Amino acid sequence: MNTEAAPFETHVVFNQPPPFPECNLWRDDRVLREAVAREGGGAFATALDDYGALAGGELYRLGFDANRNRPLLRTHDAQGQRIDAVDFHPAWHRLMDAAKAHGVAGLSWRQPQPGAHVARAALSFLHHQAEAGSSCPLTMTHAAVPVLRREPALAEWAAKAAAPHYDPRDLPIAQKPGITVGMGMTEKQGGSDVRSNRTCATPLAGEGEYSLVGHKWFLSAPMSDGWLVLAQAPGGLSCLLMPRRLPDGARNGFRLMRLKDKLGDWANASSEVEFCGAWARRIGAEGRGVATIIEMVMLTRLDCMLGAAAEMRMALAQALHHARHRRAFGRRLVEQPLMANVLADLALESEASTALALRVARAVEAAARDPAEAAFARVATALGKFWVCRRAAGFVNEAQECLGGAGYIEESMLPRLYRQAPLNSIWEGSGNVQCLDVLRALSREPQSRQALLRELEQARGREAAYDAALDALPPLLDGATVAEAAARRVAASLALLLQAATLLRAGSPVAGLFVAARLASPPPPAYGMLEASVAFADILERAVPAA
Template sequence: MERFGPGKTHDVTNQVPPLANYNLFSSDAALAAAVDREGAAWHRDALARDGAALTTPDVLALADLANRHTPELATFNPRGERIDALEFHPAWHTLLGLLRREGLHALPFSDPQQGAMVARCAGYFLHAQLESGSLCPLTMTFASIPVLQREPALFDTLRDKLYSREHDARDVPLDQKTSMMVGMGMTEKQGGSDVRSNQTQAFAANGGGRGAAYRLVGHKWFFSAPQCDAHLVLARTGDHEGLSCFFVPRFAPDGSKNAVRIQRLKDKLGNRSNASSEVEFFDAFGLMIGDEGRGVPTIIEMANYTRLDCVIGSAGLMRAALVQAIHHTRHRSAFGKHLVDQPLMRNVLADLSLESEAATVLFMRLARTFEDTANAPEERAWRRLVTPAAKYWVCKRTLEFTGEAMEVWGGNGYVEEGPMARFYREAPVNSIWEGSGNVMCLDVLRAMEREPDAAQALLAAWRKEAHAHPALKAALERLMNALTLTPEAREASARRIAQQIVLIAQAVLLAQHAPSFVADAFIATRLGEGCGESGRVYGTLPSAFDHAVIVDRAFAG
């Protein structure tokens, strides 16, 4: 054995090189196939270009910089004047510039054509593998557009700024900017998900009603992305029973900073590159959006889009963690051979690969249904019923998924120098934001009750596919039985029902579009008798399945 002299104790060997300079799009067979299948083949070249650009070392470094140098709030300037200014690391603004350059904040609205929503969701998925915090203001801006389009006079003044593919970081009045971002302010201290308990009041400045100016007094416990150029806010008007929605700009019409006082920034577990805040309104200027008392339905329209983005964001974390885990095992050796060549490790990687592909085909199918203009019953069911179920299940699974992928890295995965700890800290947020798990599952039950024709159309379509797969057929029968429970029992079982819906949806999609070695393994281990639809851990695939071929499909490297 070589003896080391002074200043040298060992050689560095068996450490994994950083994963960089690969193509996020072309290396993902499931995503590429779904882009073609769901109607966005015309966008392949743009996705491939972006997929390569996002993995260069300089771009990968942006994610680390934006999360290590978190936003800072300056409440006053040196003269003691209230400014409520936010300072971000330049990496944050570069990330937002990359997102806007690809049109991911507005593509289906600014460039409407068949497959535009699918194209946008595929691109969003690529960026979700890079950094999560920058997605939040982009998602809210995107979801605000269909709401603002219903206010023609206001939208005419905002259209160009909403559609712009530039990122304008300046904190100045809207009429001086080339582009804008829109945030949301819903949650108050006493209510949480129960926004109907909100106390913020809005007083008509002159007259009142849709499009009129109001003064807002109250607070928001979570005010997402306070640096946005405007927020959509819920408030009460006089004695009106319902909540109304208001467009609250960062600057008042006279050019002064609007009276939205930032009390503090939230110190969050993850999503640290993005600013979330607590605010108070001191006669803040706002314009009523939609009809008086109809604010909650207005916001629900936004939530349909933001919930889909939660699914995509979680699927992106899965994909990022999976690729890192596979890359690690192909370069790291233990006990005489590479980790990827060890049967139990291959089992874990194959199981993770199945979960990731199932999440990908699901969100891409949901993306297509958001383009349905005929409002066909089956498509309504995918959009209205499966979307909240997917938001519950995929986001929930991401917590365990990222933890398992971190374990593949061992101790190196647990330190902040690599990406795995950041992925793990990001994983819980999509389960909490835009409606917690319980809220999503109860929403699934409401959707089935309110649109029974749509639910029946979807179940009928699934039955046709289930005939060729006994385990899928049995799972569908269990779901049907669960739906016949008493209302109280059905509510108590809402999580299991939502879980069954998603697993069946994923199984159907994989049976239709994935290779048989993927579909058969997923159906057998997620829906098969004795597999346990809950409580199973990754790495428990039967040895009869070809684990290596599943891993190679997931990431050829």
């Protein structure tokens, strides 16, 4: 190789990895393909293949533009009229249009055949790798549909939320082929304690109609056509739909106060809002707001888990691409034993996270017809949301380190992933909320406890270390009281066992290695501590095939 510089040139560029290539995120992901087939979504393989190519090509490129050009709030127009509009870069609109058209927000409702929820989860997983911020309105739109369907008067809202059409125009929904739906639960004095909300819902003359007055510390996706909100009605905390535009076209009575200046999630908008006599329609009974909206929360928590797993997957792909092309000390980085150890350990974590997320997606899909799967989904969603989301930030940081200083530079995707990674662990209930939810399920809901134990027991007999770890659990699963302060330790142990059980039952070739690496006592404090005898190259080829 000629490394001599031309006269007056200071350097020659060499030993630099090529740009991350366009790829088909579905075809390159053997673990995802196996999980979708195993959990019942195989009939949608063609649709997933199509979206994998789109997400790994055009949408991946657009993600950079959408994040460089953040949304802007315009409270008034040039004539001084209040408009409360959020302006987005064209890249954002194309991302949303592609996602809606391909079913990221509606496949499971439009094609309610077996496996549709699993396939929709995989679509979300693929999309999130290209651009994570747009997953917020897509997730909430998808999750709002079953709540909207509870109220016959909102049938048009439910149908258009599930429709494969994106229409960002500020119009009444009767004039739009498709809509998006956001959420407004959090108030500054309560956070996750939504029962402390102070927003007031005053009944109007129309049946189920209310006037809202109050303040929301977070109104997610303020560009949406409507929002599901929680407010205090005379009968207690209630769930209501608040539209942006009234049926006659008039603006509803709300004011966007500011867009939140966030650590990450730059392409997406989050806001603070005041309700100034905003019209809303109640969904469900007064005082049953949490019970009404909980189905939406279950679905959004699943998507938090999927998003964290998707971020791991993309971070691993970026790190492995770099290591396969960069040379140091006479060898490619991927051939350096310690680097190979780190990458293989990341691949283990990524596979376990993907497998668990898709298993939970199957349980969520089956919940309506199978009480045992519903009971399992109840506890597994909280476990997975806590653990997978908790692991994502450290995972992405380790992947950054594989690139060295280049992983800290914005021209790489890894800084964006690193900013994004903490969000899923905070959004829809932080880690403590999830862990306490696990304790409640174990102590108060025998069916959930039994479903979890049954899932874990079905993996018995395949690995002695797994069986030994499982044998230590029965006291926890017999309804014994567990101190709240121990909730994280309990949830982490159960989540690791559940990941191991999922891999063992799937017959994954890395299942035994995962058991040895994650169920050891004490567990390794960092990635890259697998036994030196492990066939690192085989694990990496399974994770991301070499180009």
